[in-house]
Amino acid sequence: MKAPQNIFGIRAIIEAIEADKEIAKVYLLKTGDGVLFQELKKLCTARNIATSFVPVEKLDHMANGNHQGAVATISPVSFHDLEELLESLDPDDKNVILLLDGVTDVRNFGAILRTAECTGVKAVVIPENGSAPVNAATIKTSAGAAFNITICKVNHIKDAVYVLQSYGIATAAADEKAEKLVYETNLNKSIAIIMGSEERGVNPSTLKVVDHHFKLPIRGSIASLNVSVACGAILYEVVRQQTYS
Template sequence: MADKSSPPSGKRLQATENLVWGIHPVAALLDQQPRTINEVYVVKGKANAKIQEIIDRCRGLGIKVRFEKSLLIKAEQGGQVNHQGVVARTHATETLTEEDFLALVRQGPQPPFLLALDSIQDPHNLGAILRSAAAAGVTGVILPRDRSAPLGGTTAKIAAGALAHLQICVVTNLATFLQKLQQDNIWLYGTVKEGGTPLFTTDLKGGVCLVIGNEEKGLRPLVAKQCDFKVTIPMPGSLDSLNASVAAGISLFEVVRQRLEGMG
């Protein structure tokens, strides 16, 4: 396979493109979803042992490798991202249709353990939540089509390979889709800052969908109305709020704790 290099000015990319960067995320993508990779860029002179392994695997899979004098990726909020010398350009992240996701819920591991994210717009938060979701072993993740950070770029980097381990459904209308989950005997637990049942005394052992709201505004009214229960994380300290990704992680692993306890 012929190696191609860029003009002297180097390659310039936007973080909003379908990109995955960093040694671990690119290696994980090669492990789990190599067919989603269109081509891989490598900075000349950066080919350490780990990057060389990525190059060799790409060649073995027939994935084009382009060697560039330099790579500059402009971050969504300005500045540049640290790509560690390797970037994969991907096709759009593979997601399930609504019908296929519902089939997964009905036929997959029981009871289902789902996560719905209502308008998480910071890619750092989305990536961190998806990483926690993969670690917690969720059955699947639901995102709204028009009110979510993109799955590529920064989200994929922060998720550190988690996208390859998750079943994700992007829906047109989140509130309407949550109704369909209720028809399949899934209980919806919306996380709220205050006024909900304490998370740690709530029974989360059945078919569960945790619903996490926007970083600043929380759950949208129609989504909140659809939830069967509202849950609140007790915070006895002097601060009364948590980052969305931290709140999601605590909630996810409370489900895990209760299920493991129920197996004992």
């Protein structure tokens, strides 16, 4: 497997998208304009490709100045359809799915992928927008786990919760305001764990529709754990319950 590659130039990116290349993200010049530029923007929207509007200095750094106002990163991994993945699972197994709602730091993302692979998570689900890309830093931090675990992209995490529930998979969100600890939550079944960003946690609209809320105990003076550390603690509690309960 090769590391992610950048492609430069509006026309080249349009052609890559139309050729169904796996585009991780398109970086567009904040002040960009013109017919082709607008065509690229519309195409990204139509194909649900994550975009970010950045200053020219960012693009210059990525493409050594030869970019025409647009740079795209081709993902080194293929993303999967969530419903197709769920159809392939044995319903008699205790399947674990991990949903990441707003984890944007590539190092945290990579560390989470590594832990998810080690704990037997069937798939990691991320939103089309508002998620860390699978890039070289992600792959390095994951120690290669990004190549070994199924990653699904969805339009919205809340929609993914509904899909999982329709397949009989319980949903449980990490929520620092929850009354129950993770150790008091029944995870000994097919379960989808939802983790949010360090800044805002799981989106409030998503919290309203999940089946369970739980938290980790915090005994020190710092209010919360790093999301990758918290995710590791939670996934190993899932392993403990499913192995020894």
